[in-house]
Amino acid sequence: MAIMSATPTTRFQRNAPQDLAMTSDPHPRDRHTAPDNEEPRRSPWCSRVSLLIALVWMVVTAVHGYTTWPHIPMDISASDPETRAVFDAVLLRHILIHAVVGLGPLLGAAALASLVCGKRK
Secondary structure, X not given: OOOOOOOOOOHHHXXXXXXXXXXXXXXXXXXXXXXXXXXXXXXXXHHHHHHHHHHHHHHHHHHHHHXXXXXXXXXXXXXXXXXXXXXXXXXXXXXXXXXXXXXXXXXXXXXXXXXXXXXXX
């Protein structure tokens, strides 16, 4: 009569080589991850590059906004209320467009950096 063990083994477990046994060492592709007892970390170079690109974009947008600032030509009366109202509307539109163009990609870059350069666990 054969003695049966409490935990049955499959043929894969019986034939598994010992050198393929599970180890506690992480896989080489997981070297960028933090150990379980540490806080996840951000990639410093990725965050810095994203911030630098966003700041360069803001400066370029600010320079373009300054050089294309609206003005009232000399041959038009600047004291006319209708001219003043139109000029104020153009000025507001100019400011809003350059604010969106300057800050939109900055916020997008910050969101993308948090996804790409985000905390790795």
